[in-house]
Amino acid sequence: MAPSGCLRVQEVHSDESAEITSYLNRVYRTEVDVRPLTRQPGRRLRVDHRRVSSSTFALESVRHDGDVEVRAEAAMGSVVVLWPVEGRAESQVGGRAGRAAAGELIIGSSAAEPVRIRTSDATLQTVVLDRRLLVEAAGDVGHVRPADVSFTGAEPVSASAGRALTAARRYVDDFVLSGDGPATPLVLAAAGRLLAATALAAFPNTVVTSDRDHLRDRRDVSDQPALLRRAMAFIEEHAAHDVGIGDVASAVYVTPRALQYMFRRHLDSTPMAYLRRVRLEHVHRELVDGDRSTITVTAAAARWGFAHTGRFAVLYRETYGQSPHVTLRS
Template identity: 35%
Template sequence: MTSPVQTRGFESRDPAVIHDFLASTYDTDLRIHGGDESYRLVHRRVDAGPFALAAAGQTAHLDIGVNGIDALVVCRSHTARLERATDASVHRCGPGDVFLTSRPGLPFDVHWQPGEVELCVLDLAVLAQVATAAPDRRPGQIRFTDLAPATAALARQWFTTTRYISDVVLTNPIASAQPLVIGNAARMLAAAALTIFPNTAVTDPTIEDRRNAGTATLRRAISFMDEHADRDITAADIANAAAVSLRAVQLAFRRHLDTTPMAYLRQIRLDRAHHDLVRANPHQDTVSAIASRWGFASHSRFTARYHASYGVPPRETLNA
């Protein structure tokens, strides 16, 4: 299987080449002022379809004006000091600080001092998948009401989340080739962003949600998950299949099974991985390949979860 993950490196001292590269890579119009005729930009970006992680470092004092990016862009300063202006507000940050560059689609300006920054570019459709409530009360495009994290602890959570995806998911060629793994990683980033940055996503269940959270909803949801566990389905897909809102299906699983739809789906996939391990040829198949096939990117986490469910490590099942 061809991996959907593509890594691209770039390095230049030519201002015109740098301008064209950034405009093309981030699909936007921009203006760059400052520096000299030989400042240097180094950029490494890992594209994974619904999201991308990038690290960029440069050697000048730059003023960059961006007309807007149709994605959620989360920035973490690694060594640089920056000043970002948007919506008539100015935000200054230094090493370790996390912030949104702007609300999606809106222009912003950045004064970027020499140093390195880390960027996450997240497809807005993934945010909608994670935050979707009921069709008749969706808030439209989610609006972030603050471009800074709600707390310092949440900013650290963003760092932890991106490091896990970068170090565990994207560096594993077997796992990163699996659509289930990439879809899970994208939704992990979206859930983290919606938790960390204040926003207008609807979260409270309605009276109708509570009324729809019955056993019939549960049966429809489970039937859909059983049939489509090998596909990159979302909680919103499960709710649509059950013909109720996302909040209703979440309430149904919590009320009747004391779990969440996605946790139940992970258990189905764990059971499918167990079935594959039992039938596998230990001379041809590996635990990592089977785990990745069912959406488990971390070998250690899969092993721990498998051992908790089946009482033996997965390798023992494979070799039996």
């Protein structure tokens, strides 16, 4: 199946230099120079590049024959993580260098610095994350200004952190972007947040919460019951939209961490868990009130942001005591 209308597919398979350059400049929205490091008489550089993208992230498959260097002198505005499936890759982002063999991963591009990437007989997979998505994910961790979000190393902090990001990419590729999964706007928003959060956990970065922010967060919860009601009302009103913890915190004028304190103290939950519960209630209503001839469990779940039908079914059964299919048939 082809990707849904919420996704855009772009690709090039060419050994024509002008076509390759034009394509890369277009998808990365900056001037990108690709050149072979070793030249063979009568042989031109061939690039195979396929990108499936939403509004905030993209997954790519890339093939370069031979030894190749990719340069971008201007900032791309997005972070690119590289996985060599075959061959190897090296990156130089600002003053940070990274090396990856097959099965490993590195930061190939930051959002704000020139980039140099070298590959050797490489087949690559990538994740491209819009900087706005990373800022939003960083805000879920604590009180962070946009200028504070940057990566300070090109290699993962640990093998397990790298495996977590690899698993997240595989999940998004298999269940969201494959064309077989329900790539609705809410599902894509959740997938983007998953990739951004695991990228921040995988690589060294500047997302830290100071003691001063921590103390301010505790002061912010002084009016918890009223603020909590407002936060819950905001979530209920905007459950059909792409809502993150930063959006809810801004709506009630507290920091994300203060919001988390409120939900944990009074509801023994989190803002995102409450949002998930509200969305689950909407699915339940659709299944109860819907026409079995026009509605399916998969479509209703996807409409409210549940991409994995198996996990959705487990959550639904835990909440309502029966499978969603039984609800729809009854």
